[in-house]
Amino acid sequence: MTVGFIGTGNMATAIVRGMIAGAFLPPDEIVVFDPNADKREELAHELGVRAAESNEALVAESDVVVLAVKPQILPLVLAPLAAQIADRRRVVVSIAAGTTLAKLESLLAVEGADGGAAPVVRVMPNVNAMIGAGMAAVCGNAAASNEDVAFVVAMFTAVGQAIELPESQFSTYTAIAGSSPAFAYLFIDSLARAAVAAGMGKDLATQIAAQTVLGSAKMVLESEKSPWDLIDMVCSPGGTTVAGLLALEDRGFLSTVAHGVAATIARDQEMTAGS
Numbered sequence: 001m002t003v004g005f006i007g008t009g010n011m012a013t014a015i016v017r018g019m020i021a022g023a024f025l026p027p028d029e030i031v032v033f034d035p036n037a038d039k040r041e042e043l044a045h046e047l048g049v050r051a052a053e054s055n056e057a058l059v060a061e062s063d064v065v066v067l068a069v070k071p072q073i074l075p076l077v078l079a080p081l082a083a084q085i086a087d088r089r090r091v092v093v094s095i096a097a098g099t100t101l102a103k104l105e106s107l108l109a110v111e112g113a114d115g116g117a118a119p120v121v122r123v124m125p126n127v128n129a130m131i132g133a134g135m136a137a138v139c140g141n142a143a144a145s146n147e148d149v150a151f152v153v154a155m156f157t158a159v160g161q162a163i164e165l166p167e168s169q170f171s172t173y174t175a176i177a178g179s180s181p182a183f184a185y186l187f188i189d190s191l192a193r194a195a196v197a198a199g200m201g202k203d204l205a206t207q208i209a210a211q212t213v214l215g216s217a218k219m220v221l222e223s224e225k226s227p228w229d230l231i232d233m234v235c236s237p238g239g240t241t242v243a244g245l246l247a248l249e250d251r252g253f254l255s256t257v258a259h260g261v262a263a264t265i266a267r268d269q270e271m272t273a274g275s
């Protein structure tokens, strides 16, 4: 089984690193191509995966082709590859935001080909896959078999967690899992900067804030309690926490987060409409 990655930028690098670390496939069953030779060769050298000379060479030897380029250039990338991808059954996996299965099918369609639509599996991963802590949503088109989808779920489970999700929920999912690591990084940095304002060193404050957010996320995942129950657990009557919580709500923390999520969903839907 050979998995080829078209594009070795932030996300593909995170996934490939996680796949190697999670021993999902041996390095010689992963092949990468990127026109940026430095990125391509650096990844190949670092992880022992194979670097193809072109996308065409990558497709020729891949059973699964992962599209890890920016959504805007997918038409440009796929136009010269569609016939080759269709010449034998290959599974196409796209991680492109705002790019539907229907759009991908149209970009892969080959005039007169009798094979019908190519098996396409859409994934929304996140960058935390780099350390094996990713969260991915997966959905396949009608031509994708249960085994195809299961393989992709397993691939992303090797770099964190993966769930099957109806494509109709992908915009919302992108907001709270694809993009939200940036929101979480912002929250951690905001906690740290506030500590710096109070006189603590930035590196120490960042370590403290990050570990506390990590522990809090694990508490939500592993305790039987809801986030609100956990909040109540921390809030001592008349204590420090409730003073901070009320100040956060005074500035509209909850509605601000909801506003950010809505903006992300809107942008994904804009991209979907334009794709």
Ligand SMILES: NC(=O)C1=CN([C@@H]2O[C@H](COP(=O)(O)OP(=O)(O)OC[C@H]3O[C@@H](n4cnc5c(N)ncnc54)[C@H](O)[C@@H]3O)[C@@H](O)[C@H]2O)C=CC1
Residues within 6 Å of the ligand: 006, 007, 008, 009, 010, 011, 012, 033, 034, 035, 036, 039, 055, 068, 069, 070, 071, 073, 077, 095, 096, 097, 124, 125, 126, 127, 178, 179
């Ligand atoms: N960065 C993230 O956290 C996430 C990104 N994604 C999606 O992953 C995809 C890639 O995003 P990033 O990795 O962040 O972008 P990136 O810009 O870091 O990587 C894209 C790579 O594609 C390469 N490329 C450009 N033209 C190419 C071609 N013709 N053939 C092969 N490679 C080519 C570029 O050289 C670049 O290295 C996007 O569709 C994005 O929506 C999805 C979830 C999370």
Ligand SMILES: O=C(O)[C@@H]1CCC=N1
Residues within 6 Å of the ligand: 097, 174, 178, 179
């Ligand atoms: O910002 C983006 O468009 C990509 C998709 C989700 C995370 N990064």
